[in-house]
Amino acid sequence: MKLRLTFTALIIFANSLSGQISPKIKIIGGARSIIQNQDIQVFDSVADNKTAKAKAGGYSLIDLGFNIMPNKNTEILGMIRIKNQYGGFYGGGVTFDVRQMWLKGILADAVRYQLGDINLKQTPFTFYNHNEDNSVLQNPINHIQQEIVNYESFYKSNTWRQQGMSIDFGLNFAKHIEEVNFNGYLTRLNMTNFGDVPERLFGGGTIDLIANKNLSAQYNLSSVFDVTGTSLDSNSFRNVVQTVGFRHAHSWKNLDLTLKLETGTSHTYLTRDTLSPDLNDYFLNPSLSFDLPKSNFSVTVAYLNVGPDFRSPGAQSKRVDYQSALTQFGLYKNNQVDRPIHLTDIFSDDKIYRTSINTKIMAYHPLINNVLPYGLATFNRNGFYSNLNWKNVAKSININWAHYMLSEIRGQGTKALKKYTMSQVQLGVDVNKFIKLERKLKLSTSLVYQQTDRISDIDFEKVNLNSIQLATGLEWEVATNFDFMLGYTMLKGDGNDQISLRNNYSQVTDFQNYSSKETQTILAAGLKYNFSNKTYLGLLYQQFEYVNDNFTYDNYKMNQISIIYNLLF
């Protein structure tokens, strides 16, 4: 009864917060309520009487932001979050947090600035929030979960949420160059503890020269550095990435050609540690795109060469931290071991996602992305890739295909190089347009195939790891604003690899044999009522199954049913 009252009150309250208090103050934010019931069945060798097998609970939260414009050139946002775990009435389980705060404005009608929380990105090699752990599209049910993860982690258009300051301004010219745009930022990665942890900052900027709409050039700088004297350790970390980019477009009859190039260097070192390596390297990424706008068809071919010592924390930090503990059934089996991170967690557990830049090389999952675990900025890769997009005239069919053929530049423990192949296909079909249904009926499917190979005459050097990810889904508007959804996602891995183990200097010190013969599947179904395009109420069910043919006692099955109310205002 208590749960129902809270839930209803939350909906009424959130729906009432729909606009402005006065012309200068706007209230924005969101509200969410989730009720979940989960259970797990583990096929262990001994009966598990130590870990819980079922879990019920949920929470409701409201993000309340005050967007204030004290004058025409200044805008301030302060957003607080009130969160209440179900069952946590009378103060217990209730938390109040500051979710975001920023101030932005225009100086002298020329320079834009922002202080506080900022969403930042530059290029894929300097500062970019790659999404390499989601190379397969989510089915509609997982997509809802992933949207919540993205909201919680501030992931938006490949930006990283940082705290600090940024400025940008532009200059227009009458001759030769149309405009030059400048932007710069300085953010704080971690604060000193006045002991062994120094104050670490991240700064950089971009100068964008636009000669005309067909020709532009760019210079990018990103740098991580410790502020000397802020800790007892006089040793300071330094990483500097500098890149230049060019874009040249040319039209010929119905064909648009675009040539792009980004190339640059990185330098990583510790100022006083004589044992630490001084890493210098470069990357090169030219691409040529052919676009036929009238046919909705485009092809891109590109070359990628990222050196083995190329380090760019802003572009190589991963969203998923594979070392983190899981929220749901984090310990399982009778010996209470950590449950590994699997597909279901990647789609739904926001606690495993990072919001900060990591200067160390983060762990990755070889089955989820072994080819480009750090996005295009993945070091030690050389080869070609291509991308193809096509939509039919009615835009009811959408196909995207990407193919990567890469290899290592420097071998790992041997001169023999690993070769990487990845093929991604995404297909979306608006079936309703074919059968002339007024309401939405959409089919989507996505397939990712990855292969890692190292050929050698010596058995212990041989590597062969294959993985397939498949996601398919259906969204059907069965009644006005009322969607029925079905989804199926599968990850299948087979083979072996040798994962490089690195020390604190990111040097390879050993290799871990990785062997896999496993299948992960998600079967999901759901109902969703859309109050508007920003508000919905959903009932979701999913079943996750993990089957490991090498270690059958690790196998388990997890069921989850959720009621989600989500609102943005």
Add this chain to the structure above:
Amino acid sequence: MKKLFTIFSIALIVFSCKRENMDFEGPNLQDLNGTFGFLKPFTADKNLVDFSKNETVNFTAEFTKICEWEIIIRGKTSGASKILSGKSRNLSVPSTVWNGTTTLFPTFKAEGCLATLKITGVLDTFNLNIGVTGVRKPTGFVVANFEMGMNSKWTSFIQSGASMDFKIKSDKFSVEGNNYMNMSGIVNWDWLIGLVNFPGTAYSASTNYNLTSVSDDLYFNCLIYGAGNNVNTSRVLFQFKEDDNGNGAFDQSSDDQYDKEIIVDWAGWKLVSFKYTSLQHLVNGVPATNNGNSKHNSNKINTISMLHLANPANGLASTKVDCIMFTEKSPLEL
């Protein structure tokens, strides 16, 4: 065309950047996974060693691949063990030097020892005989090793509980030298089983211990025996009472006291060492503000008290202690 030329010129410049020429990264897979064999046999640089003269034994070997290795040296009479381990292609200094110290107590005696090399993944083991003619002499400030019995200036209090056995013993449990202090009994109305006070006057004419004034250099060490099956887990509480005001005695209201409570939840002898400056003042086991100058003054330690505690709600509590010593710059090695 001019523009394209510019673009590719810059690309060429970047291509000309020097990339470190390295055949491969990390250890050679051949070294990690190849067939095991000896390139140089397992040997020791001496068959007889006198640790009392600071002699050492150096073990050497060279393998055909990188191996996880372990050298276990066992005293044939004492049962003492020293374990050296590592992962490398060869056995070499400093990781394979034995200076007479012990990993699993009791300490080594003048006795014959067997050094066994074990390689992970290799069924065979490789043995060497080493004769110890003189044992290592621990260096440092000895508070109590119980070899001469109870010092007349030490004071003690023993509860009148059941099965009380609070005395110096010499038997099969001896760990270093011949004697140790046994502390056991059942006291079901109080946490305290018994205590011994070691005043500074027992060691010099001064009222304080004659120790370094650089407190950060000072380590306190003690061998403690855990019964393993002890229902009522013993706690050994050391209290370091300073004379901050220099009146020749510890005054609870105006001097500092630093405490270390050790929960003895292991089986067998264990060497416990800690830095003096890592200690806090405890009241009922909880960190509290001190009453003196709140600085660790190792040269002002006036009295050390050793208390044996146990939860009165449970049964018999039992432990043993030996080799209570201060060392400078590093923990005691036995």
